[in-house]
Structure formats: structure tokens, C-alpha cells
Amino acid sequence: MNSQAERFAELHIDKVQRAFGDTVALRGMDLTIKGGEFVALLGPSGCGKSTALNCLAGLLPLTGGRITMDGKRIDTLPPERRGFGMVFQNYALFPHMSVRRNIGFGLSMRKVGKAELNRRVDEAIRLVQLTEHEHKFPAQLSGGQQQRVAIARAIVLEPPLVLMDEPLSNLDAALRLEMRTEIRRLHQSLGLTTVYVTHDQEEALALADRLVVLRSGEVQQIGSPEDVYAHPVNAYVAGFMGYRNMLRVTVESVNGEHAVVTGDGVRLAGVNRESLPAGAAAVAAVRPEDFTVVSSPDEDNTVSAAVEIVEYHGREQAVEARLSSGEQLHVRTNNRLAPGDKVFLKVPLERVLVFS
Ligand SMILES: Nc1ncnc2c1ncn2[C@@H]1O[C@H](COP(=O)(O)OP(=O)(O)O)[C@@H](O)[C@H]1O
Numbered sequence: 001m002n003s004q005a006e007r008f009a010e011l012h013i014d015k016v017q018r019a020f021g022d023t024v025a026l027r028g029m030d031l032t033i034k035g036g037e038f039v040a041l042l043g044p045s046g047c048g049k050s051t052a053l054n055c056l057a058g059l060l061p062l063t064g065g066r067i068t069m070d071g072k073r074i075d076t077l078p079p080e081r082r083g084f085g086m087v088f089q090n091y092a093l094f095p096h097m098s099v100r101r102n103i104g105f106g107l108s109m110r111k112v113g114k115a116e117l118n119r120r121v122d123e124a125i126r127l128v129q130l131t132e133h134e135h136k137f138p139a140q141l142s143g144g145q146q147q148r149v150a151i152a153r154a155i156v157l158e159p160p161l162v163l164m165d166e167p168l169s170n171l172d173a174a175l176r177l178e179m180r181t182e183i184r185r186l187h188q189s190l191g192l193t194t195v196y197v198t199h200d201q202e203e204a205l206a207l208a209d210r211l212v213v214l215r216s217g218e219v220q221q222i223g224s225p226e227d228v229y230a231h232p233v234n235a236y237v238a239g240f241m242g243y244r245n246m247l248r249v250t251v252e253s254v255n256g257e258h259a260v261v262t263g264d265g266v267r268l269a270g271v272n273r274e275s276l277p278a279g280a281a282a283v284a285a286v287r288p289e290d291f292t293v294v295s296s297p298d299e300d301n302t303v304s305a306a307v308e309i310v311e312y313h314g315r316e317q318a319v320e321a322r323l324s325s326g327e328q329l330h331v332r333t334n335n336r337l338a339p340g341d342k343v344f345l346k347v348p349l350e351r352v353l354v355f356s
């Protein structure tokens with residue numbers, strides 16, 4: 001396959017809006033996708049991910065804004081004229097057609113000649129490793145195999161853009177990891193441009209060149225996985241990136257770049273100030289794995305908590321503990337703890353993020 005030939009330089013999503021009656025599912029989305037990129041749209045259920053993807057595909061008309069590809073307007077074209085490949089969570093295969101016919105269907109609709117069609121279908125079947133199953137029907141395949149058929153059906157058309165809507169959510173955990181690697185491998189080896197929708201931050205971080213984090217139809221942050229993971233712009237994105245602890249604090253004093261923040265049973269001296277003024281209400285965000293269990297309360301920046309629940313995770317334990325204020329903490333540690341233990345947890349100041 002030579003999908004490189006169809007690759008575009010830039011696709012602009014420009015102030016795109018989509019409303020369903022009074023519900024605004026997408027509010028003025030701006031995003032530029034470069035040919036060859038793998039972009040993940042990330043956010044919880046209902047934040048507008050599928051709406052954005054369906055607007056790109058042409059399955060939903062926009063209620064505002066425009067989409068252009070290399071300067072040409074495409075949001076006015078019907079889906080078949082855009083010619084994007086789509087892969088959905090529920091596979092959407094034709095049940096009465098064999099694997100081979102499912103994969104070749106789009107090519108036969110496009111009146112591609114028989115020899116060419118067979119060559120391209122063979123190649124797609126080989127790429128998704130279904131050669132031994134090509135004469136089976138969807139009902140005779142596992143979920144993972146069905147999703148491979150759906151992927152082959154999308155890429156066989158050598159589309160300029162492949163759109164995937166939570167394609168792995170119906171698979172069990174082991175298969176999900178395997179197919180994740182498979183999708184990234186196909187993206188790279190075929191030089192595809194992919195927009196991938198997921199609510200799973202780990203999947204988005206693992207797959208994408210760039211993440212777009214959405215909340216209630218609004219883009220919160222766009223950046224590389226490293227960037228979004230290390231520098232989330234607000235408490236919402238931080239929560240999505242694994243900062244499960246949000247301690248309610250007040251900025252007690254500021255000194256240049258640093259601040260002292262205090263809350264119920266918490267005093268952190270020297271966190272990054274993030275331009276907050278003294279007196280401001282804020283949250284201090286901490287990842288579960290960033291706490292260290294220490295033996296005494298007299299170390300700086302330590303909180304004391306009571307262990308309530310301990311889950312065994314092999315090398316680590318996932319611990320739910322409670323501060324004297326009643327706030328719950330999530331902690332991951334190598335220390336062996338038990339319910340009822342009183343622990344002192346050191347908070348590493350350089351890893352705490354403070355948001356208003
Ligand atoms: N066909 C529809 N009719 C009415 N409301 C819809 C429709 N599709 C989506 N919505 C609403 O738009 C919002 C975004 O939905 P969706 O894009 O499906 O979110 P996600 O894919 O992130 O879970 C939700 O509030 C949802 O209820």
C-alpha cells in the first residue's frame with residue numbers, strides 16, 4: 001500500500017461547534033493536524049469526543065466553524081467524498097460477508113478492478129495477520145480478530161485520515177495491549193494520519209504524538225504526551241494525568257517563584273507558586289506514587305494519615321489513607337502497610353502542582 005501518496009500537509013479544525021438542541025457537545029474546537037500525526041482526543045464519557053470525530057468524518061454536520069484540508073473546505077462534503085477510514089468500538093462488520101469480502105467491500109464500491117482489489121485485500125489481510133481466517137464470517141471470530149477486520153477494512157482504502165472511536169474498549173485487558181501496539185505499528189509502517197478517541201489516559205499517552213484533552217466540549221490542553229503528563233494546565237487535566245490527590249489549601253505566603261500553602265493537617269513550604277497570590281484558595285495536586293512513607297512526623301512537608309484499605313499489586317501496594325481532616329489520600333508504595341496503621345507521608349515539593 002502506498003498511503004503516503006494521499007497524505008495531506010495540514011488539516012485545520014477551525015472553531016468547530018456542534019449542538020444537539022440546547023446541548024452544546026463541541027464548543028469552538030480549534031486544532032491543526034499534520035499529515036502523518038497520531039492525535040488522541042481524550043476525556044471522560046460525554047465530553048464530546050465522538051461528536052468531534054463524527055464531525056471530521058462527515059457523519060454529523062457542523063453547527064458552526066469549518067474544516068479545511070490543505071486549504072480546501074471539506075466540512076461541506078458528504079462522508080464518502082472525504083474518504084476517511086473509520087473504526088468503531090462495535091466493529092460494525094457485515095455479518096453475512098466473509099472477512100475477505102468485508103475488507104474488499106469499500107474497494108468494490110469504488111469500482112476498483114479485480115486484480116488490484118485482490119492484491120490490496122491480500123496485503124491488508126496480511127498486515128493485520130488474518131490470512132488463515134480470510135474465509136470465516138464475523139461470528140466465527142474473536143473480538144480481537146473482528147477488530148482487526150475493521151482496521152483492515154479502513155486501511156485498505158489507503159485513506160488520507162483514519163478515525164478510530166474507542167476501538168479497543170470491547171476487548172479484554174491483554175488483547176487491548178496487543179492491539180494497541182498493533183495500531184501504532186500500522187500507523188507508523190503505513191505512514192497513516194490517525195485521530196484516535198479514548199477515555200483511557202494510558203492508551204492516549206502510549207499511542208499518540210499529541211493529545212487533545214476535552215472537557216464538556218471544550219479543549220483544555222493540546223500537547224505531546226510528555227508535556228501534558230508533566231505540565232497539565234489545570235486541575236482537571238492533572239486529575240486525568242494521574243494526580244489523584246487534590247488537597248484543598250490556602251496560599252499562606254509567597255516568596256518569588258515559591259509559596260507556602262496550608263490546609264487541614266497539611267503544610268507545604270516551597271511549592272511552585274504558579275502565579276497565585278497570598279490568600280488565594282488552591283488545590284495541591286499529588287500523584288499517588290510521589291508520596292514516600294517516612295518514620296517520623298518531624299520531617300518537613302509531611303502529612304499524617306490513617307491507612308484504611310490496602311490492595312496488593314505485586315511489587316507495590318495501592319493504599320487508601322485518611323487525613324485527620326477527613327480527606328482521603330491515594331498512595332502507591334513499596335512499603336508493606338496494613339489497615340489501621342498510622343503513617344507519615346512525605347510530599348516531594350518539586351512534584352506538587354498547585355492550581356487555583
Ligand atoms: N445524537 C445526539 N442527540 C443528542 N445529544 C447528543 C447526541 N450525540 C451526543 N449528544 C450529547 O453530546 C454530548 C457529547 O457526546 P459524545 O460526543 O458522544 O461524547 P463522548 O464521545 O466523549 O462520550 C453529550 O452530552 C451527549 O449526550
Ligand SMILES: [Mg+2]
Nearest residue numbers: 049050051165
Ligand atoms: Mg463516544
